[in-house]
Amino acid sequence: MKGIGVSPGIAEGNALILNKEKIHVKDEYIDEYEVDSEIQRFIKAKEQSQEQIEAIYEDTLKKMGKSEAEIFEAHIELINDPSIAEKVEHNIKTKLLKAEPALVKAIDEISGIFGTIDDEYIKERAADVKDIGKRMLYNLLGLNASLDMDDGQEVIIIADDLTPSDTAQLDFSKVKGFAINKGGKTSHVAIMAKSIGIPAIVGAKDITARVSQGDTIIIDGAAGDILINPSPEEKEKYVDKKLKTDKELKELRSIKDMAAVTLDGRRVEISANIGFPADVKAALENGAEGIGLFRTELLFMDREDLPDEEEQFLKYKETAERMQGKPVIIRTLDIGGDKDLPYLGLVKEDNPFLGWRAIRFCLERLDVFKPQLRAILRASHYGKILIMFPMIATVDEVRRSKAVVEEVKMELTNEGIPFDKDIKIGIMIETPASAIIADKLIKEVDFFSIGTNDLTQYTLAVDRGNDKISKLYQPTHPAVLRLIKNVIDTSHKEGKWTGMCGEFAGDHKAAMLLLGLGLDEFSMSAGSIPRIKKLIRTMEYEAAKKIAAEVMEMESSEEVCSHLDSLHDNFRRSRDE
């Protein structure tokens, strides 16, 4: 079977299927005089849940370390978020619901808002809300929310889904890996598996139905392969592969803090994409040399109102300080498209991806844009911050954005507030228009960062979130590659640099091509950094340039992909030999 491999390594064990039945809660009603006692029942369950999560936090901190425990810190914050309690109490008071259905409805509503946003990271916040909701429900019902594991041999956990608290309670002296029906690449369970260092596969659809308790299971957490009751020959093949993979993982860990420099001396920068200050930890642990993209809109989501200047300032300052002088590229608010902020009450658009999005919104809503720029500039005093504007399509947009920055700088100077007077300003190249007029735009800015996620969708007219046409979504399409090349070349002609913060930058098969095209900075999710660094350290720039020149002559994405695939395989083989 195949799933999405999210944490590399090969593991073998007996299947332990976790059947956690979903509890169905009926709408039961109360009399008005029972309102107070139902609210009290809810408050007690909430307090109990908080104590349990605190205990899991302490335990995780001891067993796994700070970065894994941070998830539970977030859960503690979430459980104390007044909006959940307010919604539950509102449901009890006005709808006269029992505490259980009142809670289920509140959790469904809050997680539903997150769940509709087409961003894997935000979707995972929905999973967090559900996780604490489930715990509170178990406590209301007097059930035990913890995960019981039998003593026994080494096991591979097979489950529909694993919440962070389920994962933290697993005994890793026995659990050698897991494969679950649900989950995406950035699910918490995936992140935790990666940092614990055990092989894991998510998105395995109906694995729980295909496996029986006690079956022998082998999983390959890099390839996403799951073998159920393999033959002796298959087993042997995987033992060999395991030896190789273990060696590679050890090597990756050992080089993660080294520079990304090719055998013939071309040095590039490898950075991380983040959404919150807390993500800095994983970025640094994986060897990031900077933050190539701070998606600030995530700070604006999962709440009822706009974060004010002070709140943003503290978040940007914390990020800059935690990066200790390494560059942090803060992208100004990119909402609109698939990222709505319900509290702004924006009018629904027929084509939101072609609509009032990102810089277009900010330039008209200076009441939102200026406080953010003030916060970023104030934070620039505490580390190395760069500003980046999203969704630029015209020179005028850049000039107007820079004018607002100048205005804010003046205000700060008049108020005697310190900031980095020399702060660098760049733009995202994620519209075909901006890639085509790169020669005009580069005169206005210090750097470019290519957003291949949007650049691909706009160049090829293929909605990046539409499964039906996902085959047509090809960052390796010659049209996209020509735009990328033009952008890099143009910036170099002006003595400036180009980075890439779209997903393509972390694609290990594309690394050789992007290196050969002259990309200066690769920004990606933290977990991809060590592998890309290793690839670059074992490549020659001159060879990569030749490959890029060949690829630029090709006529289809299929041709480019099959060429890159075979090069990658040959390259790996010769390196391993």
Ligand code: PEP
């Ligand atoms: C991109 O479009 O490639 C990008 C990095 O921005 P986002 O994914 O946040 O739209």
Ligand code: MG
């Ligand atoms: Mg984008």
